[in-house]
Amino acid sequence: MADAWRWKDTIGDVAERPGNWNIWGYRSSNGLGFHEYLQMAEDLGAEPLFVAHVGMSEKDFAPMDKLEPWIQDVLDAIEYANGAETSKWGALRAKNGHPKPFNLKYVEIGNENGMGYSWGGGTRQDYLPRYQAFYERIKAAYPSIVTIANIHTEPDVSAEVVDEHYYENADWFFKAAVDRLDKYDRKKPKIYMGEYAVKNDGGNGNMRGALGEAAFLTALERNADVVTMTSYAPFFTNPEWQRWQPNAVTFDNARVYGAPSYHVQALFGSNRPDVTLPTKLSSSALPVPTFFAVAGLKKDKGDLILKVVNSSDKAESATVQLEGLQGKLGKGICTTLSAHSLTDENTFDQPKKVAPKTSDLPAYAVGCTHEFPPYSVTILRWTRN
Secondary structure, eight states, X not given: OTTOOOGGGGSSOGGGOOOEEOTTSSEEOOSSOHHXXXXXXXXXXOOOEEEEOOSBOSSXXXXXXXXXXHHHHHHHHHHHHHOOTTSHXXXXXXXXXXXXXXXXXXXXXXXXXXXXXXXXXXXXHHHHHHHHHHHHHHHHHOTTOEEEESSOOTTTSOOSEEEEEEEEOHHHHHHHHHHTTTTSOTTSOEEEEEXXXXXXXXXXXXXXXXXXXXXXXXXXXXXXXXXXXXXXXXXXXXXXXXXXSOOSEEEOSSOEEEOHHHHHHHXXXXXXXXXEEOOOOOXXXXXXXXXXXXXXXXXXXXXXXXXEEEOSSXXXXXXXXXXXXOSOEEEEEEEEEEOSSTTOBOOSSSTTSSOOEEEXXXXXXXXXXXXXXXXXEEEEEEEEO
């Protein structure tokens, strides 16, 4: 608890920020503090998410009757992000260069607390009363804030959104892509897939991991009525301080490269539809599926986007049949991320060994076929005539 991250120590003059030692075994200068984080999200057009410390850690807890300072801390953070210039913390935000509110919408109550095995510490019974206390106070002060529980609290306590974390082998993700979320009870809370990556057989960021994650993303996108947000983790690493693998982006003082997993995230993010369309695939009897697809539509221009993952060692030729198509789809772009081997990785010496390639896509014709290379993620995007 003594080393807990305190947002109030991360604002103001960088030279005066005390920094803190963290559980990953290195010191953080907090040069990227709370204000810079909010500013970065605004500049990127992304939604920031603040994670509230609930007074729990692996080694010690704040007793329930000593929880008030922790609750007040998150209320102050929301005021800093969203408060008027006339408020205490809103005035400090304005002084630091941002008079207008940042419009923070999401607050997660804890991180991996109550799981019984994680660094967040404690059991479900330890977490639930703390979650409830934070939830009630946040909602009383800021009803529009969307709160996120870090474990499934139902049926004991209601939750708006639940954060799920998965670090498994590739086969787990391939299997989970088929029906795990399709069978999710729609009466339960929405899901924020806050951390996930192929861990056990993902090497230092190999193609096997990228394929498993891409397959999983087809399921997350297909079930967008339940999955409100996703975020890959971890994202950045410096080899001199690496404590976890894989990571999406590796950098040092002069160089940087993205792992195949980074390219998967970039491809899915830049080809995100507004509407998900029903997708049917021919059934397979394989114990671990190898072929996955999801389709969607952009409302503004009518682009049709088809994402296909082929994790097998053979090319797969598939017929694309669109039902209920009105009008015509013109030429488009095919973007393919593929590798010669499941163990292929990018490195400082070969930063683009596995990288997306684009080609022209002919206008859609009824019953057209497309060959999907082995070990590949393919995005077919047709434009509306």
